[in-house]
Amino acid sequence: MWVEKHGPTYRIRDRVGDKKITVADGYHNKTAAKKAMTALAGDQVRGDLVMPSAGEKLLGDWARDWWEARKSGLSPNTQRSEWSRIQTHILPALGDQAVGDIRPLHVQRWVSELGKKRSAKTVANVHGVLNSIMAGAVAQRLIRANPCAGTKLPRGMAAEMRFLTEPEAGRLLAALPEHYRPLYLTALGTGLRWGELAGLRAGRVDVLAGTLRVEETLSELPGSGELVFGPPKTSGSRRTVTLPSEVRQALVGLVADRKPAELVFLTATGQPLRIRNFRRIWLAATERAGVGGIRFHDLRHTHVAWLLSAPEPPNLTAIQRRLGHASISITSDRYGHLLPAVDERISKALDVALPRSDWGQGGGTGRTEPTDNDRQPPASSTANEITNS
Structure with missing residues (x-):
């Protein structure tokens, strides 16, 4: 970068490739321009420099550029x-707004207006996409800061979860056609999502080791049904x-004679599972079992x-890894309300373990009488011992 006179003022220039560009202008004297250039050079070293006119790019244009790079790593759905x-x-x-002109206040107003028409979950999902778009703009030095940071999102009523009791789970197992019982037991015993179960291949199940590996999902595209x-x-x-x-016993017969690439769970006619077709079977079985309204996804819940109600429940980090949540906060937000029962068991365990004391005796101090080993010698003798040692 360098400073040069430009008409009655001074400007800061730089070279990008073979092109000279104006980084900043309008300085009344050369000293002010050099001081500003020193600050800009520091930004450039730290990677904070935003090139002039970068923020003038329309959000619509930047969003499309960002999407072309983003979409390749996503599932079709x-x-x-x-x-x-x-x-x-x-x-x-x-x-139609320039990326650099969008401020936190604009984002907050947009969120507030969207919240009048859409659910809190939809608003959060849409805001999350805009936040990623703006984070990309920061990474590409189009803007200095993400205007989505700190946006206050509307709070909605959390969807009520349904849980099967052990007797209900047994009735539902009996109500399902025998062909689909291994699918049901695997969902209930592992917490896998529907797409993870539908896309599970035989080569990723090790019944001897008692494990399965989640590597891909199978989903149905809306509209085309592909x-x-x-x-x-x-x-x-x-x-x-x-x-x-x-679950291991239920899976043995399904994977024993199949090639590694073959799917574990199929329809009764040997076709890949489709949730819309299975839903009819599921609804009929839940009605017969007297648990109408239970969704297949509620098996995950x-x-x-059941894990949290065990005598020695796993911690949330272990549950997060088992469920495949992206962060512990998702697990905590979704299932944290189940933890009071766990805390109650912890309190009862501590009640048994802690030493007893008569808190109602001796003026409420709760102190027990010291033993001979607890008694200390008089202060004077202690001092003498220290002096004589």
């Missing part, structure tokens, strides 16, 4: 949902899950509830 959020909620409201394999929901969703003995 996630691609469809995220691009829909961009087209439906972000581009119409903010697409079945596609894709990556798990998050990077943390790639995981190894241990199998209870009942039931799995966690």
